[in-house]
Amino acid sequence: MFFRSRSPSPANSPLRTRPGTTPTSSPHRTFNDSLMDENIEIAQSLIDSWESNETVTLFNGDRQEARQYLHAVKDLQSAMHHFISQSSASDKLIKAQNLMETAMKRLQKEFYQILSSNRQYLDPESVSSHSSRASTISSYSDFEDELEDELRATTESISEVERVSMAAMTDLKSIADCMISAGYAKECVKVYITVRKSIVDEGLYHLGVERMTFSQIQKMDWDVMEIKIKSWLNAVKVAVKTLFYGERILSDHVFSPSETIRESCFSEICGEGATMLFGFPEMVAKCKKSLEKMFRTLDMYQSISDLWPEIDSIFSYHSTSTVRSLAMNSLLRLGEAVRTMLTDFESAIQKDSSKTPVPSGGIHPLTRYVMNYISFLGDYSEILSDIVADWPLSVHTPLPESYFGSLDTDPEGTSSISVRFAWLILVLLCKLDGKAELYKDVSLSYIFLANNLQYVVVKVRSSNLKFLLGEDWVANHEAKVKQYVSNYERVGWSKVFTALPEDPTADLTPEQANVIFHKLIFSFEEAYRKQTSWVVPDPKLRDEIKVALAKKLVTPYRKYYEKHRGGLMSLCGSDSLVRYAPENIDNFLSDLFFGVGNVGSLPSSSTTSSPASSTHSRNVELAQSQINKWEANDTVSIFNGDRENAKQYLNAVKGLQSAMQNFISQKSATEKLIRAQFLMETAMRRLQREFYHILSSNRECLDPESVSSHSSSRTSTISSFSDFEDELEDELRVTTESISEVERVSIAAMADLKSIADCMISAGYAKECVKIYTNVRKYIIDQGLYRLGVEKMSFSQIQKLEWNIMEIKIKSWLKAVKVAVKTLFYGERILCDQVFASSESIRELWFNEICGEGATLLFSFPELVAKSKKSPEKMFRTLDLYEAITDLWPEINSIFSYKSTSAVRSQASNSLIKLNESVRTMMTDFESAILKDSSKKKPVPGGGIHPLTRYVMNYISFLADYSEVLSIIVADWPLPVHAPLPESYFGSSNNNKNDHETSSSSSPGLSVRIAWLILVLLCKLDGKATLFKDVSLPYIFLANNLQYVVVKVRNSNLKFILGDVWISKHEAKLKQYVSSFEAVGWSTVFSSIPDDPTADISPEQAKKIFKKFISSFEEAYCKQISWVAPDPKLRYLIKASVADKIVGPYKVFYERNRIGLVTVCGSDSVIKY
Template identity: 50%
Template sequence: MLLETPKTNSFHPRRAMSSLFSSSSKSLSPSYSLPTSLSLPPPKQTFSLSMMEENIDNVQTIINKWDPNSSSYTKVTSLFQTNRKEGKEFIKSVNDLRRAMHYLVAENATSTKLVLAQQLMQTAMKRLERELYNILSRNRDHLDPESLSSRSSTGSSNFGDDDEARSEEELETVDESIAELERVSVQAMSDLKSIADCMIGCGYGKECVKIYKVIRKSIIDEALYRLGIERFRSSRILKMNLEARDGTIKKWLNATKIAVKTLFKGERILCDHVFSASETIRESCFYEVIKEGAINLFRLPELVAKSKKSPERIFQLIEMYEAFSDMWPETELIFNSQSTSAIMSQALSSTIRLRDSIHLILSDFESTIQKDSSKTVVLGGGIHPMTISVMDYISSLADHSGALCDVLADYPRSPTLPQLQESLLESLTSSERDAVSIHLAWLILVLLCKLDCKAELHKDVSLSYLFLANNLHFIVEKVRTSSLKFPLGEDWISKHMKMVHLYASNYESMAWTKVLSSLPDNESSPLSSDIAKESCRRFNAAFEEAYQKQTSWIVQDGKLRDELKISIAKKLVPKYKEFYEANLALLSQETNLELLVRFSPDDLGNYLSDLFHGTSTSDGSHSQSSSSSSSPSSSLAPQRCISI
C-alpha cells in the first residue's frame, strides 16, 4: 500500500494515547453544563419523567461494562472490534442517555438522576474516545487515502450514512465480490461516523476532532514524505545547485498528481463521511489535517519561479504549470470551501508566478536572438549553430502547446513593424492564428531576420543565398518533422518552402551566370577557330573557378543537394554539349587540344557531383573522363554522375 507505516519515524499509538486522553482522564466538559442549584419547587412525578429516569438506569449497565477504568480487559479491548453489534447498542444507549438528560434538564433540573447521568456520559465519552483512536490507528492501511480516493465520491459517501439502517448482516453480506480490504474499510468508516455523530451530538465534538486530526495528519505527512516532499524553504531552494534543484522538481512532478488525486481527495472523502453531521466541524477538521502538507506542496513552484532564470529552465516551469493545469479541476473540487481558501490562494499564487516567469524567459529568449552580434561565418554556407539551437528550443516549446496556449493567452508580444506583422499573419491560415501559433511563428521570424544579417557576412553573394537556402530548408524540415507542424500548419511549410526555392534560384543565378555566359549564345552553330578557342578558354576558367569554390560549399540535406546539382546540370550540360559537338572537329586540328578542350560533356556531370560536400581540391582539377579528352589530374574522384 502507498501509505504503509514505515519502521522509522512511525506514529506510536500508545505514546500518543496518553497525551490525547490526558484531559479526558480528569473530566470531560460537554458544550452544556448542569445547574448546581435551583430554587424551583420539585415537579410532580409524571409517567414520561419516570421513563426517562428509568432509561438512565437501563443504560448504566452497558456503559459501566465498557468503562475504560473498570478492568484491565476493557482497557485493552476494543468494543467495536470485539462485537460490532454490541458497539451499536452502546451508541444507542449513549444517545438514549443524551435524550433523557435533555428531558430532565427541561422538566426536573433537581433530579438526582442527573448526577448519575452526567457521570455515565463522561464514562461513555472516555470509551468512545478510546474506540475512535483504536479504529483510526488499527485501520491506518484500510483507511489510506489511496484506497478511499479510488472509490467514487458518491459511492463512498453512501457507506454507513444511515448506520442504523445497515445491519451487521448487511455489512457482512454486501456484495460477495467486494475485497476484504474494502469490506474492513467500509466497516471502519461506518463505525467512525457512528462515534463522531454520537460525540458531536453529546457536545464532545472538540475531543472527537482532536483525536481524528492527530492520527489522520500523521498519515498525510508520512505519505508526502515518502513521495519526496519535504518542507520547502525559500532560502534552501535558492541555494540549491542545479542537480539538486532538478531532483527536487522531478520529485515534485511525480508527487503532485498522487498528492492531489489520492491523498487529499481520499482525506476529503473520509472527512466528509465521518463528520457529515456538522459542516463546520467537517471543513475545519479537513483543513487542519492537510493544510501544512498542501500549502507546502503548492508553494514549491512559486519558490522555483523566483530563482535564477535561464532559457533551459522554461521547460521545468512549463511542466510544473502543466501539473497544476491537469489537477486544477480536482483541486477546486477538493478545496472548495471558505475554510480551505488559503490552500487555493497558494495554488493560484504559484500558478501566476509560473506564468509570469515563463513570459519573462520567452521575452529574454527573443531578445537574445535579436541582440546576437557574433561575426562568426559558417564555412561553406552551412547550417548556422544559432539556427540549430533556436529551432531545437522552439520545437521543444511546441511539445507543450497545451500549456503554452493558456500561458500565452495574455502575453504582450513585442511591438513589431507593420510589414513584419503582415508577413507573420500571412504565413498562417486563419484557423491557426491562436496565441501559440502566432508566438512560435514570430520567434522563427525573429530568427530569419537575424539569419539575413548573418548572410551578409559572406563576401560572395551567391554563397549568401546558399546560406539562406540551407538554413531556411533546415527550419522548414524541423517544422515538418516535429510538433511545430501542428501549430504552424501546412500553409506555413508550403510558403517557406517556396522561399527556399527562391533562395536556391538566386544562388544558381549568381554562382553560374559567369560560366553560362562564357559560351556563345548560338552554341549549336560552328564558330571560327579563334572564337571557338577563346570560348573554350573562357569556359575553362569560369568553370574551374566555380568548381574550386563550390566544392568547399556545403548543402547538408541530401535531397536539397541533389536538387541543386540536377538543376545546375540541366542548365549547363546541354548548352556545353551543343557547343562541344559543333566545334570539336574544328578544334581537334589544334596541337594542344587537351589543354584547350579540358572538359567533355560527360566530365561536367562528374565534376558537378563533387559540389556541396564541404571539400575542395588544391588546384581544382579532376580525374580524367572515360571518354575522349583528358582533364587535369585530381586528388578527388567524382562521387556520382549527374545525368540529364
C-alpha cells in the same frame, strides 16, 4: 466481583439493604424513571464488561457487539437528559456521567485503533478509489439490522482491500457520530487529526515535498532546481488527485453530520501541506529568469492549470481559501515569468553579436538554438495561448505580410500565439540577413541563407508549428528558399553559364571550339575549387540544387561536347576530353555540398577512369563517402531502422582505422594520414553525438528498472555491431520475440551503445565516450536517488531532528534502499558491464564514478542514525535498518565487487556494526530502565495491570518479531550477570540447562536474554506488590500481571523463543498466586463454615455460625468489590476456585439448617443470603 467499577452496583450488592430491613420505594417513581434506571444498568453492564476486556476490540466480526455497545451509549445519553431535567445533582446523573466518560474513553481508544491499524486500507489512494461506492454505505448510527446485508451487497464486486477500507470508514463514522452526539467531538477530532495529519505529512515527504525558503531556492544551481521541479511535477498530481482528494472524501464521510467539523479537520490536516506544495512554484517563478528555465516553468503552469478544477473543488471550504489563493498566485507568477522569458528570448536573438561567418555556409548555431527553442514552445501552444492572450505584441510597425502568409489574424496589434511565433522567427531571419553579409563571396551568402531558411522550414513542418503558422506560411518560405537558390546559381555559376555558347549545336571551327572548351573548363574548375568545401546539410535541398545545376550546365554542355568532340580531340588530346566528359562533370557536381573537398584540385584522370589503387586507399575513400554522407544528414540518426546504415558506417570507420595504422607504418604517407586523421575526428564527433542521442532519447528504456528486468541470459545473447555479422538482425529478432516493446528497445539500445563504445575505444577515443556516458548516467542515478528521498545529511543535522521527523526519514530510507540496490545500482552495473564489456578497467572506473558517491551517501545514513542519541523508541527502526542492510548484503557485495567500490561495501558494513552496537546499547538501557522504574509509588488501583508490565511486554513482544536479526546481534554478547538465572523462570526452551546458565564468558542465546528481561520485570513487580496495605491484594496484583505476561508470550513470537515449558512453569506460578490470594483473602470466610456442614446443631448454634459467615463474607466482599481481574480466563479461574470452596459447603449447611434459621433470624435475611 473483579469487574472494575467506582462503587458497588446497587442492583447486585448484598449491602443494598441491611438484614432485618425492607427496601423502600419512592412514591414519585414513574415508568419512565424505571426505564431510565434500566438503561443505566444495561450500559453499566456492557461498559464494565468491555473495560475488563481492553485487549479485545469492539469492532470485530459482524459488529453485533459494537451495535449493542453504541445502543447502550445512546440510551445512557437519553437517561442523562432525563435526569438533568429532574435534578442536575442527582446520584444517578453522576453515575451516568461517570459511565459516559468511561465509554467515551473506550470509544476514543477504538477510534484510534481503527485509524492506526487500518492505515494501509485508509490510505488516500484506497479511499479515493471507491469514493462513489463508499457514500452508499450506512453507518451504525441508526443501528439497523439490515446494515450487514447492505454492506455485503454493496461490496460483492470489490476487492478485499476496498472491503476492509469501507468497513473501517463506516466504523469510524459510527464512533464519530456517537462521540459528537455525546458532546465529545473535541476528543474525537483530536485523535483523528493527529493520526491523519501524520499520514498526509508522511505522504508529502515521500513525494519529495519539503519546506523551503525563497533564499534557499534562489541559491540553487539550475541542475538541482530542475530535479526539484521534476520531483514537484510528479508530486503535485499524486498529492491533489490522491492524497488531498482521498483525505477530503474520508473526512467528509466520517464527520458527515457536522460541516464545521469536516471543514476544521480537513483544513488542519491538509492546509499546511497544501500551502507548502503550492508555495514552491511561486518561489521558483520569483527567482532570477533565464531561458533554460522556460520549459520547466511552463510544465509547472500546465500542471496547476490542469489540476485547477480539482484544487478548487477539494479546497472549497472558506478555511482553505488560502490554498486556492496560493495556487492561483502561483499561476499568475508563473505566467509573468514566462512573459519575461519570452521577451528576454526575443532580446537575446536581436543582441546576438557573433561576427565569425559559419564555415562552408552551414547552419548557424543561432538558427539551431532558436528553432529548437521555438519548436519546443510549440508543444505548449495551448498553455502559451492563455498566457499571451491579453499581452499585445510590442512592435510599432506591421509585420511584413510576406513572412506570415494567410494567418487568420491581423498582424498589427494582435496577441495570438501564432503571430508571436511568426514574429520570433522573423526576428531570427532578419538577424541571419545581417550575418550573411559577413561572407566575402556573395554566392556563399545565398547558400548560407538558403540552408538556414530550409532548416527553419523543416523545423516548422516537423513540429506543432505547422498547425500554428499554417501551410501558406510554409509555402511562402519555401518559395523564399528557392529564390535564394536561384540567386546562388546566378552569382556562383554565372561565368560557367556565360562560357557556354548560346547555341551549343552551332557549327564552329576546331579552333573556335577549343577556345570555348578551355574557357568553359577554366571557369568550371574555378567555381568547383571554390565551392568544394561548401555544405548543404539538407539532402532534399542539396539534390534540388544539383539537379538545377545539372540541368543548366550538363545538358547544354553535353550537346556542345557531342557536336565538337572530333575537332577537340585533335587539339586538346584524349586525356582532357576524357577527364571533362559530361558524365565526369555530372560526377563532379554530385561531390559538391558535402563540406569536405579534395584539397584544392579536381580529381586526376587516373582516379576517374581506373577502378581503384590499394585496399587502404579504397578504405579511406569509402570512409570519406560514408562520413561526408552522414555529416550532411546531421538531423537523422545513423542507428535507426534495421541498422544497415550503422553497420556500413562502423565498417567504414574500422577500415579507416586499419588504413591509418598502415599509413603510420609508411612514413611517406603523411598527406594520406592527415586526411585519414581528419576523417577519423569527424567520425568520432559523429559517434559521440549518436552515443549521447541513444543514451538521452532512450532514458525510459535504459532506466535501471528496465535494464535489471531483463538481466538474465537473454541480454548476454545479444551481439553488438562490433563484429558486423549479417545474422545480427535475425538473432535480435528471435531473442526478443517473447519480450515487451520496452525491453526490445532497451536491448537494441544497449547493443547500439556497446557497438559505438567498442569502436571509439578501439580508435583511442575511450575518454570522450566515457565522459558522455558518465555525465548522462550519473545524472539519472542522482535523480533517481533524489526521488527516493536520499539526501546528504550531516551528523549534526541528524542529531537535531525530532524523533517523528527522523522516523519518517528512516521509513523513507527503508523503501529507498531496496529500490536503490535491487534496481538502481543493479541495473546500472548491468548496463555498464554490457556497454563496456571490452574493457574491465573502464567498467570498474566509471561504474564507481556513476554510483559510488550516491551509494556511499545512501549507506552512511544508518551509521549516522546509529551514532545519534539512543532511546527505547528508536529500537525498532534501528532493527529495521539493520535487517534491510543484512537482507541486501549479498546484492551489495556482488554489485559493488570492484576494488574501486570497496568504500561502498565498507560503508554498508560499518553501518551494520554501528547499528549492532546501538541495538545492544538500547537493550542494556531498556533493562536498566526496568530496574530503575519509580513510576506510581502508589499501588495500582484494584490490583490491575501495572503500566510498566504493559510497556515492557509490548516492547519485548515487538522485539520477538525481529528474532532472526536479534539472534545475530546478541550471538557473541554475554549476558552481564554474575549468577545463574533461576531455572524456574526458563523452562527448557529447547535448550539444555547449561545454555541458560550465564557468566561473563558465556554467549547466551536470544531466548535466555528475553527470559532475563522478563525476569527483571517480574522481580520489579514483586517489589511493587509490597506497596499494597491489604495482605491479599498483592497476590491479585501479581497474578494479574503474570497472567498478562503469559498471554503476551502465548500470543506472539515469544512462545517460539521461550518454549512451552517456560509457559507452563509460569502458569503454575500463576496458580500459586491465586491459591495464596484465596488462603489470605477468604480465610475468615472459609473458617466460618463448619468442618461438617451436615452435623446436627441447634437453631441458636446455626444462627451463631450464620451470623459469623455473613459478617466475614460481607467484610471480604466489600473490600474486594473494587478489585479487578482484567483477563476473563483468570477471572473465571479465581471465581470458580473461591466458589468451589465456599458455595458448596455453605449450601449444604444452609439447606440443613434453613428452617431453624428462619425462626431465629427472620425470612428476609435467610432469603437474602
